[in-house]
Amino acid sequence: MQSNSVVYWEKSLMIQKKEIERVKSPLYSTCPVDGDISYWKALLFGPAGSPYENGVFLIDMHFPPQYPFKPPKVFFRTKVFHPNVGDRGDIFLWMLSTDYYSPSSTIHKVLTKIHEMLSNPELGEGEYYDKDKAKMYKEDKSGFDGRAREWTLEHIRARV
Secondary structure, X not given: OHHHHHHXXXXXXXXXXXXXXXXXXXXXXXXXXOOEEEEEEEEEEOOOOOOOOOOEEEEEEEOOOOOOOOOOEEEEOOXXXXXXXXXXXXXXXXXXXXXXXXOOOOHHHHHHHHHHHHHOOOOOOOOOOOHHHHHHHHHOHHHHHHHHHHHHHHOOOOOO
């Protein structure tokens, strides 16, 4: 039984890899690391018109053997000033939480949602990692944008 589940999740990731290669999204680039289908790196390109514009953000993705029925662990390796991103790069998105994750949440959908999140944070009660950043975003958007732009410029290239 275990070998069938491993084959299934590996097959699922290989199908998604082919789809990503076919689509060639302008929002990100991604692929498995050193042939390990369970560990991927992605480069996410900052959204135009946002304080993250011209930024390149390195993201790590770890896929459990239960994938696509359990969410991947996804986190920023590049520092980013954002209320949905923790100090260690953890990402708060409902679609990545165990309770809300859906097998239809492909790698493409996850990376597209993270790209969208940069411009449109999830700011409902309990939906963010950093209360101060969320408050600043809500009450002083221009100050928030300035700080986010500073961090983006400081970390303009993802460190691989």
